[in-house]
Amino acid sequence: MIMAQPLTDEEKLTLKTGAFGAVFLVANADPGILALFRESFAAAGAFADARGVVREALTGGPLPRLPRDSALEVESVALPALRRAVEILAAKAPEQVPVFRSVVLAAADRAARAHDGVSPAESEVIDRVRGALGTNATGR
Incomplete structure (x- = not known):
């Protein structure tokens, strides 16, 4: 399907x-320098697996500027951006909404599993990400 507007x-x-x-x-829910590297690398694979406009958005252009002072500040930027991203895709490329949700959740899951499995803190963050994406526990 061709998007009406890019x-x-x-x-x-x-x-x-x-x-x-x-x-x-x-990655920061269960911190550690080596863990952060492994988790980021694992998540990058999920972004590379994306397709369509989601792949284009996640693999091209400049890196986002995220706050560096606290996880709470990052959350105050990231979760609204996830909600807005779903709105943008719903308006311009509705068939890409499930792709975006799937890729973000896969990246979060890969990041969590990359170092000693999913910790309770990581699971809690993934639940907040899932909520911001507008998905239930099964990802729908």
Whole structure:
């Protein structure tokens, strides 16, 4: 299906901010330098597996600027960006909404599993990401 309107650079950055922010939140839920590296690398694979406009948004263009002072500040940027990303895709490329949700949740899950399995703190963050994406526990 061809989109009626292409995503703007700002809209692509919103998708990327939400997705990268979600991974950052998961990676920092159970901190450690080596773990952070492994988790980020694992999540990158999920982004590369995306297709369509979601892949274009997540793998091209500049990196998002996320706050660095606290996880709470990152969450205050990332979760609204996820909600806005779903709205953008619903309006411009509705068939890409499930793709975006799936890719973000896969990246979050890969990040959590990359170092000693999913911790309770990581699971809690993934639940908040799932809520921001508008999905239930099964991802729908």
